[in-house]
Amino acid sequence: MGHKTLYFVLFCIFPAYYIYIPEGIEEPWKVQLLDASMKMISLTAMLLENMGIITYEEFYLTISSVLLTRPESDGNLTVLDADFGGVPVRLYVPTGAAQRRRPAVVFLHGGAFVMGSCKLEAYNFLNRMVANKLDAVVVGVDYRLAPQYHFPVPLEDCISAVKFFLQDEILRQYGVDSARVCISGDSSGGALAAQVVQALKNDPEFKDKIKAQALIYPGLQLFDTLMPSHMENEYGPILPRKVLIKLGCLYVTKDQALPQAMWKNQHVPQEHKHLLKFVNWSTFLPEKYKKNHVYTEPITGIFNASYLNSVAHISPLIANDSELQTLPLTYVLTCEHDVLRDDGLIYVTRLQNAGVNVTHDHVEDGFHGALAFINSPFHLHLGHRVKDKYISWLEENL
Numbered sequence: 001m002g003h004k005t006l007y008f009v010l011f012c013i014f015p016a017y018y019i020y021i022p023e024g025i026e027e028p029w030k031v032q033l034l035d036a037s038m039k040m041i042s043l044t045a046m047l048l049e050n051m052g053i054i055t056y057e058e059f060y061l062t063i064s065s066v067l068l069t070r071p072e073s074d075g076n077l078t079v080l081d082a083d084f085g086g087v088p089v090r091l092y093v094p095t096g097a098a099q100r101r102r103p104a105v106v107f108l109h110g111g112a113f114v115m116g117s118c119k120l121e122a123y124n125f126l127n128r129m130v131a132n133k134l135d136a137v138v139v140g141v142d143y144r145l146a147p148q149y150h151f152p153v154p155l156e157d158c159i160s161a162v163k164f165f166l167q168d169e170i171l172r173q174y175g176v177d178s179a180r181v182c183i184s185g186d187s188s189g190g191a192l193a194a195q196v197v198q199a200l201k202n203d204p205e206f207k208d209k210i211k212a213q214a215l216i217y218p219g220l221q222l223f224d225t226l227m228p229s230h231m232e233n234e235y236g237p238i239l240p241r242k243v244l245i246k247l248g249c250l251y252v253t254k255d256q257a258l259p260q261a262m263w264k265n266q267h268v269p270q271e272h273k274h275l276l277k278f279v280n281w282s283t284f285l286p287e288k289y290k291k292n293h294v295y296t297e298p299i300t301g302i303f304n305a306s307y308l309n310s311v312a313h314i315s316p317l318i319a320n321d322s323e324l325q326t327l328p329l330t331y332v333l334t335c336e337h338d339v340l341r342d343d344g345l346i347y348v349t350r351l352q353n354a355g356v357n358v359t360h361d362h363v364e365d366g367f368h369g370a371l372a373f374i375n376s377p378f379h380l381h382l383g384h385r386v387k388d389k390y391i392s393w394l395e396e397n398l
């Protein structure tokens, strides 16, 4: 079926639906179609979940499984699925004779901690391209997913895989230069990347083996869910605030009380009130993004549950300045039309304040999840622009 036909079929199946496409977005009709499809899928998933047929996230996993790829080697790359310390990974190893030891990139995929895989077409395509362009070894990590495996299992899987890879013997085996390794991730994978780096930067065995981190529209906190970007993009493309909260909560618990409290921004327990200063957008957001929003502190002390400690621990923004100081060279990409925009912007400010070398790219007409649209049949110019920015930063800095 040709791409035009596919778009036409989608267009017929999903007629004008509640879609909000911000001004000035490139290829608006295509984005509308993709967004309408995503929202229909989300609605169907919610309906089926309410009917008790299949859970929301299982429905997503089932339909996205058609986009999983097999490891395919070609003349330039050996691609294979392997096991790094008990965690499934996909490896991309250049076959040509190396001039010198190669750089390496570990990529942690997005999917709100409950879906996605490094084997999905878009990530497979991206990781291949990075391996080719940088003559680098790339490792995609298939960490276990929530809600079957709540926090900290997904994070621990990422840490295990990275630690396994960073052993001298393994780096040597793949011809990797231990001074040129980057940990990357998009969306929830960006959160995982930031946390892996925070964790290993204090570990004498690994701290000198992480040269850089690259975070693409990362989600970095679930403390304040009414930042300007949450309000401006409540119904935004691909990731509406409601879906962010629903899936973000599943990382921590299945208790429905959490998303309800988080929706009202009333989920932070009293014991964590002192941590709110680390995510205070009024302090850390550049003036340009504050617009006419008025800061209201999240309401603390209403909600209390033992699992709330996890909400702090899954938030890399809840780190003090001395913890941030030791972080390596950093790349952060944010998109204007993204509920998670301010997480990234605040991290940029906080890292800069702590003296970390940060490159920040802001995509004015960008929206969350654009990287998922870089191969057939769902190409978006925006997806390619985001991918190219990420790859050029790696080319220049790794």
Ligand SMILES: *[C@@H]1O[C@H](CO)[C@@H](O)[C@H](O)[C@H]1NC(C)=O
Pocket (backbone or CB within 6 Å): 074, 075, 076, 132
């Ligand atoms: C292999 O690498 C060459 C040189 O970089 C490139 O022109 C070619 O397109 C690559 N092949 C594939 C299948 O990616």
Ligand SMILES: *[C@@H]1O[C@H](CO)[C@@H](O)[C@H](O)[C@H]1NC(C)=O
Pocket (backbone or CB within 6 Å): 276, 277, 278, 280, 282, 283, 295, 297
């Ligand atoms: C947030 O920042 C504003 C202005 O910088 C300040 O007035 C307010 O007390 C801060 N609140 C918290 C919880 O840090």
Ligand SMILES: *[C@@H]1O[C@H](CO)[C@@H](O)[C@H](O)[C@H]1NC(C)=O
Pocket (backbone or CB within 6 Å): 269, 270, 304, 305, 306
């Ligand atoms: C909230 O729960 C935690 C742990 O479950 C407990 O230590 C704390 O005292 C509780 N706080 C309040 C205000 O109930």
Ligand SMILES: *[C@@H]1O[C@H](CO)[C@@H](O)[C@H](O)[C@H]1NC(C)=O
Pocket (backbone or CB within 6 Å): 320, 321, 322, 323
């Ligand atoms: C920063 O946090 C770390 C880990 O929680 C703690 O050990 C350290 O004392 C804190 N430093 C400051 C200055 O608060």
Ligand SMILES: *[C@@H]1O[C@H](CO)[C@@H](O)[C@H](O)[C@H]1NC(C)=O
Pocket (backbone or CB within 6 Å): 329, 357, 396, 397
């Ligand atoms: C930041 O790192 C880059 C190397 O990637 C370097 O060229 C640049 O000088 C550094 N900037 C600062 C302020 O250290």
